[in-house]
Structure formats: C-alpha cells, structure tokens
Amino acid sequence: MTYCVIKYELCEECDGKGIAYNPLHGDTWEEWKERGFDGPTPREHICPKCRGAGVWYANVELLTALEDLGLPVSLFKGRENEQED
Numbered sequence: 001m002t003y004c005v006i007k008y009e010l011c012e013e014c015d016g017k018g019i020a021y022n023p024l025h026g027d028t029w030e031e032w033k034e035r036g037f038d039g040p041t042p043r044e045h046i047c048p049k050c051r052g053a054g055v056w057y058a059n060v061e062l063l064t065a066l067e068d069l070g071l072p073v074s075l076f077k078g079r080e081n082e083q084e085d
C-alpha cells in the first residue's frame with residue numbers, strides 16, 4: 001500500500017498569477033510584422049506552463065513528501081525493509 005499527499009506549489013513562470021508575459025509581444029510595428037502579426041500582440045497572456053491555474057498540483061508519496069520536508073525518513077524505510085525480509 002502506498003499513501004500519497006497532494007503537493008501544491010505556485011507556478012514559477014507566472015508567480016501564481018495565471019498570466020505571464022507574452023514572449024511574442026513586440027513594442028514596435030516592425031517587431032509585430034517580423035513576428036507575423038498585423039498589429040499589437042498582447043503584452044500578457046494566459047500562462048502556458050500552468051494554463052492559467054497559477055498553481056501546480058501533484059500526488060507525491062507520503063515518505064517522499066516527508067523527506068522533502070527534512071524528516072529522517074530513512075529510519076522508516078529501514079524498518080519497512082526489515083518487515084519484508
């Protein structure tokens with residue numbers, strides 16, 4: 001049996017806002033034309049990394065989560081191995 005917890009973290013790309021700087025954005029007509037647009041492109045757009053959610057959710061194994069938090073998980077893992085023998 002494996003227990004999991006939900007890992008929740010802010011998207012680094014948009015800092016949790018869900019909106020990010022549009023790399024296609026240009027400041028001049030020449031830049032827009034170079035990028036294939038007829039006019040101004042939006043300065044910001046929905047963050048492509050988190051798709052506008054601003055956060056990431058992931059299932060993480062409980063022991064992995066505890067280890068990430070700095071608990072001495074190796075002690076538990078050692079006991080698990082003993083029981084399997």
Ligand SMILES: [Zn+2]
Pocket residue numbers: 011012013014015016017018019020047048049050051052053054055
């Ligand atoms: Zn994002």
